Amino acid sequence: MKVVARTDEYTIYQKRSERYAVQDSDKGWVNGDAKVAILLQHKLIEAPAPKAPAADQAPAADNETAADNETAAEEAPAAEADAAEEASDEAPEKSE
Secondary structure (H helix, E strand, O other), X not given: OEEEEEOOOEEEEEOOOOOEEEEEOOOOEEOOHHHHHHHHHXXXXXXXXXXXXXXXXXXXXXXXXHHXXXXXXXXXXXXXXXXXXXXXXXXXXXXX
């Protein structure tokens, strides 16, 4: 590993895989959010893009809309059938 930056608090190494490792002054490895914060501070990585919370809510809204459409679709044929029956009852039959 190659030393990229060294401070009193930590040392940043670059691995052969082009990734970074951070070791604190007690020779313990730094991981997680602390490591990301250090690497961002030294501009060695780019900030990850925030995830859109609307994506999690959108499928739920689509499911509700789909359920409403299915209910309306089930009611529509029944209404058409009732209208057809009433029309046939009211229409006089032709006799020749």
